[in-house]
Amino acid sequence: MRTIFDYRKRSGTGGILPKLDVPGKGSSDLLPSQLIRRSEPRIPNLSEPEVVRHYTALSKLNYGVDDGLYPLGSCTMKYNPKVNEDVARLAGFASIHPGTDPQLAQGSLAVMYDMSRLLRSITGMADVTLQPAAGAHGEVTGMFLIKRYFEARGEVDRTRILLPDSAHGTNPASAAAAGFSVTEIKSGPDGLVDLNELSGELDDTVAGVMLTVPNTLGIFEENIVKITAMVHAAGGLCYFDGANLNSFLGYARPGDMGADVFHFNLHKTMSAPHGGGGPGSGPVAVSEALVPFLPVPRVKRNGDSYELDWDQPQSIGSMHSFYGNFGVFLKAYAYILTLGDEGLRQVGENAVLNANYLQERLKKTYRLPYDRLCKHEFVLTGKGIADGISTLDIAKRLIDYGFHPPTIYFPLIVHEALMIEPTETESRETLDRFAEALEKIAHEAKEDPQLLHEAPHTAPTRRLDQTRAARNPILTYPFEAE
């Protein structure tokens, strides 16, 4: 595959500039001599159609949720309705500068205020900040809030965060980034937090627990109310990672379960395009006790107008320039209003129904280590399909069948994990086609293992050497080689 620098053409032009209608000046008349380059820049001389065709060709190699199923466990790659894009591109929103005087940005402030209200009502919590740029940023914001809370109370010895081994991989990093030490809590054989182990760790050095609800096995912590009560009784706070909110949307509220901090991944649950690094939006909802510490500025309503309130002396400060990723939560706002209460409930229902439908069918072919009703996702193992066949082989072969592979090798508590999240936006027909592909692959694994080892066969590139890419990354174009 060529990069733009591989085009060897040395002459040509991308456009024709009009003739000068003023006296010409050379670069030496305009710039100090040390700033004038001595050689030509190494950029390709290409015409407009050549550039357009190059990038169009690259874009055709891409696979996104607009192409087909993208069952990436723990990531909620649902279809993103295009009407959200229309809303985000309305000139009144898209053209406004974030530094605009609040008096002239009342519409945008009204959206932020109302968005906070909607997120409060979805979570049943006291208040919300829209600033965090994505999930992990929301996590670290939440951890800062918890830290500041205990500092304000003078309980500086609360330095530990308890984390189940079924939590999202970013959670321990977020706790550590905020200055906490992390203690892992092992899951029981049922995939749930082991209450005895939790109770053994709870003492006055614990700042809180960080729970992924439902957890990365797609299992709802059925003791959640007991867990939060135990933590509160020990003086700690409860953080809920909300990346999996899709599975109980409209049915249960973290505030009612005892959460003190809850982060959204609006770009997952509330449908804004993501992947490839963003942008995302990770608002954080908090219980009453944490409200004074929320980031500034906060949007306040004053009669009929809205203003930005910077006067929050206990605030942890700003977590993002200006107000967060406005365009992203705008799309989420459009999505929430489009669906309404009933629609959001249906999202949760269908996400769970689709996952269980696939789980029940696929567990006949693949081993399901935690066999119980799942929420929005489930974790199979590629172990035992055939000798010498790894989950990586299975995932790569799925590409040949036209599907994006699911998440693999996560969560770590399942060996050779295949973590599948179909989301609510897939039809039964698509789910059946996907299941059929995985069943065929299981058959191929026994009959023709080489076919799997060498997959993918139909993708633009074959299997990449991940090890060499990680050990010896080449991050710039090697001009020196010329």
Place this chain on the structure above:
Amino acid sequence: MGYPANYRYTEDHEWIELDGNRAKVGITDHAQSELGDVVFVELPAVGTTLNKGDTLGTVESVKAVSDVFAPVSGKVVEVNSELESTPETINSDPHGKGWIAVIEASDPSEGDSLLDAAAYERLISEEE
């Protein structure tokens, strides 16, 4: 690959070789095989004092990043800095040249509670 009989093993898949109060630490062949190709190793600073179970370092493979835990309490007196440029040694020789650090054990008897080779092999065969 065999599990040396003179080593002790943890349930988290570290090994130690005790020589007086010097405990050489690495990860087991089973651990490296589960991780796959190791691409990066983070070593502790020499002089770091650790309690048994504290994080000694991290091993990053193409699949996952895993903590390595100190099998005994003590002070880090030596690290295998070769691993910084050749992390793949952990894959090729996990029980030998792929060692990670040496801990000067504050209480070498902590090693007695660890698994012997036979018990460790039983543990991993149960995990399979």
